[in-house]
Amino acid sequence: MSHPLNVVALIGSPTSSATSRTLLLVRHLLEALQQRLHASVTLVELAPIARSLGQSLSRAEASSEVEQALATVESADLLVVAAPVYRGSYPGLFKHLVDFIELDALVDTPVLLAATGGSERHALVIDHQLRPLFSFLQAHTLPIGVYATPADFAGAQVNSTALQARIELAAERAAGHLAVQAVLAPAPLRRIA
Secondary structure, rough: OOOOOOEEEEEEOOOOOOOOOHHHHHHHHHHHHHHOEEEEEEEEEEHHHHHHHHHOOOHHOOOOHHHHHHHHHHHEEEEEEEOOEEEEEOHHHHHHHHHHOOOOOOOOOOOEEEEOOOOOOHHHHHHHEEEHHHOOOOOOOOOOOEEHHHHHHOEEEOOOOHHHHHHHHHHHHHHHHHHHHHHHHOOOOOOOO
16 A cells, blocks of 8 residues: 655644634645545644744744744645735735745645635735745645635535535645656756756
């Protein structure tokens, strides 16, 4: 039997809440992925490390909890990234954490992007904010992102057929991409001086 795929979910909400829509969306995405992939899943949440992270000006100053979170993200075979929209973009502490990721750590790593916001007005945050951020790190951002609003949920359940269909499509496409990548031999990384 093959080893399970290492799926890491980075939840970029700086405030902890059992009713977080961002965390809820990630849980639904992971469930859909696990129906299609043999995977082990690790959650990395920003909230528990936010204060410590905010006190670090460089990775060398980061606490052991922040360093563990970064190492976990950098080890992903598939990275699921979800952030809430705050004033038209992702939270500043989320960006601060991403700034500490080693430049070569996510090269060609598939990244499934997701976001939550108060209304449909912020749906482009995936393509205008998150995709360029992870493209800079040379990650392979998957083409189907998932965005959700409060109206898409009823308690812990997705009550929107459109959102459920989008989650299923994103998981299907991610699994398809990973199946193709498993067949191809990885090329060695080239670096530009």
